[in-house]
Amino acid sequence: MSMRWQISRDRAAELAGLAAPLALTAVLVPFRASFPNTDAALALVLVIVAVAATGNRLAGFLAAVSAAVWFDFFLTMPYERFTITRHTDIETTVLILAVGAAVTEIAVRERRYHAAAARRAGYLDGINAAARAVATGGEPRALIDQVCGQLTRLLSLSACRYQDGLAGIGSPPRLLRDGRVAFGDAIWDADHEGLPMSTGTELLVEAGGLLQGRFLLTPGRGAHPTREQRLVAVALADQVGAALAGRRMAGHR
Template sequence: MGCSFLTRPYQTFDIDTSADVETAVLLLVVGLIVSQLAARARRLEVITVTDADHLRRIHETAELAQSAKSSDTVVDHVRGQLTEVLSLRACRFEYGTLMGRPPRLEQDGNVAVGRRHRDVDIDGWPDGEIELRTYGNGHYLGRFMLTPGPGPVPPLQARLVAVTLADQTGAALDTAGPVKDG
């Protein structure tokens, strides 16, 4: 049959005894364990890099919200961040009152369609635009209108980062007030 270089006869793949079978099985088990550990290490590395990137985005936006002379600067920055974090096709911001009842990305990272929650991890994004509301001191100030791109729905962690970024926008709008063209 063959598999072992470590038992007699050396330098062959012959498995003739139970010791040869034990050696082959042990080598297989050790190989599987090592490959699983390596795969887990790669996943943890990706998670660590992703977490650091999300934290960087939140930190940069918080600094901008504190230092920007115009809330529009924060809105534009967050619009770009949301596009990247959620892999959006498009993202725009609407100041003021609510119009219509589009699906809504909520504070917990879930999506509400009407009065029901949609399991976007299983069912994907709903069709059309999705709103992400911004509040300042408990008052509605505006919303980001998100147009999902192709591909899978971003994980819950990315959706929670998006909500946090929108909250930063709400804080900037509440402090500075929107600068309207005109």
């Protein structure tokens, strides 16, 4: 899912959050004398649920506020005025707001959970693909290119290249095995700052404690890979290390 598509979908949901409750209450106006307000409120809650399930948090909140406002204006007496005289209508309006906000939070959390599960499944697929390439004894160069592509997508890099048997040249920042980033003698705040932009970050490729090479990672502007993503990057580099070590052992036989 591209960022541009996500933004467009969120904007559409926000507009729907404003417009859909207005449209529904307008449809109910001819029946408001015979249609119970509680039923109208339930219908508006369904609209809020639909918006919250497809949009972001703001879209759900906008839908809740819009539903409460137009419920007051069109469906409570005195009609077509932002005034509520009956205690039950006040309670219903407050409940629309409260339930709408609660439903929105539940929908946002559920969507985040599914997105995180999908991301983790993708990480495992990438590691498994690299492991299969190692197990089948594929050409290390092809695996390196494959992992470079995975690292580029995983860490939102602008460039990724591999250097064989090199480390420490120029003392670039280093992605450590625990997911932290060392920059000189300090630990870089990668969670908030992303990978350092001033220079490439090295990711060592090792096997059995022996250095095989390194990936040089050039971050894309605005990228902030998570600790989990950085740990997956280390796991991918380990697969390359295993493949290179296995090829070199085979060459010495």
